Ligand SMILES: O=C(O)C1=C[C@@H](OP(=O)(O)O)[C@@H](O)[C@H](O)C1
């Protein structure tokens with residue numbers, strides 16, 4: 474990876490990070506459209522949240538200017554960019570040469586020293602609230618982190634304790650939650666730490682991403698129940714290696730990042746495969762074909778598991794160089810699945826299961842009670858409100874076939890609850906999704922993309938020569 478070229482025409486920085494980007498002036502609750510026939514759509518998904526926020530963090534800690542091509546601009550990534558700016562990092566919009574019409578890249582210029590004496594808004598973004606304290610420990614003064622009211626109940630204790638054990642001074646008022654202050658001193662000793670990461674893989678990712686810049690690097694041993702969402706840790710390891718860091722992940726539940734410089738990056742962000750989930754699911758529910766161009770052949774994104782899930786539920790799934798194509802008949806069957814490794818797919822899979830003709834059991838996702846909301850309780854309540862025979866278990870959901878009815882589908886500030894409601898609305902008239910704009914957390918203009926998918930391919934323009942006798 475080579476450092477980015479000197480940025481040419483910079484345009485004003487990104488839009489307001491606190492409100493997201495979604496141009497979603499729409500009714501609330503939003504009447505989810507019913508599909509009136511089989512689909513025939515190609516959906517171009519914006520970049521991955523998880524990759525964009527990892528690249529931003531690494532670029533902020535790098536030894537030179539980096540360039541992120543096709544980054545995701547959504548609430549979570551704009552909050553990350555804004556947080557890094559407040560620490561003194563420059564994040565500029567720069568148009569690719571010869572392509573002024575395309576969305577600008579991000580060019581990231583790290584400062585000499587990360588600046589303290591600042592406040593960071595984490596919103597409801599797990600990646601910001603977990604990754605940023607590990608970065609803030611390298612700042613030269615106090616960094617206060619806070620977020621949305623629901624962010625204040627998301628688990629933070631293990632990452633706070635681990636950072637303390639590695640040399641950070643953190644004041645969380647004894648709560649183990651946001652808000653907290655990291656009293657940075659400009660350097661971190663680092664070393665070895667034991668952590669219980671059973672509540673979130675993001676604790677491990679946070680320590681690894683910043684750990685290369687700690688004096689002694691970081692060695693992490695996990696002790697506790699199984700670590701969820703492991704592909705996300707692999708994503709962290711691979712992005713670190715792309716930036717020249719040396720990472721050892723050869724032993725289970727143990728990771729080591731050596732102290733080193735982080736090289737500047739010049740990378741294109743893959744489309745967000747978890748956000749692709751609801752669109753691909755639509756092919757199964759409405760019947761017809763949905764294509765997602767740019768689906769990577771190799772990826773660490775957990776959303777890649779949608780291929781196996783859709784196949785198991787009855788779709789025809791084809792991955793080729795053009796991207797992913799999913800063809801459905803409108804009939805779908807249930808499945809028995811452990812989603813521990815791909816927990817963020819649970820709301821999408823649960824919505825599909827509620828429309829299936831046979832029972833489903835989703836297991837292994839107890840920790841998603843600590844996601845944007847308690848997702849098991851939220852899915853239990855909202856699928857139940859639509860008439861689904863859903864039972865919440867300690868670590869998942871059991872869903873039996875039943876006749877669904879329209880109702881208001883509450884979303885609890887959770888983007889994936891909103892898209893789950895939209896999936897069911899394709900088949901069930903009268904589903905109204907509360908606060909659909911919450912999808913802006915990871916996907917700008919969800920409603921616009923959904924409407925375009927339902928509208929089908931553009932009608933070919935009438936030839937200028939039509940009727941001219943040729
Ligand atoms: O590191 C990341 O980018 C993520 C890790 C996972 O978190 P958990 O390990 O808390 O499930 C995932 O669910 C989340 O959407 C994104």
Ligand SMILES: C=C(OP(=O)(O)O)C(=O)O
Nearest residue numbers: 597598599600817844845
């Ligand atoms: C769990 C999720 O997000 P976060 O990064 O906020 O943890 C998610 O996007 O499903």
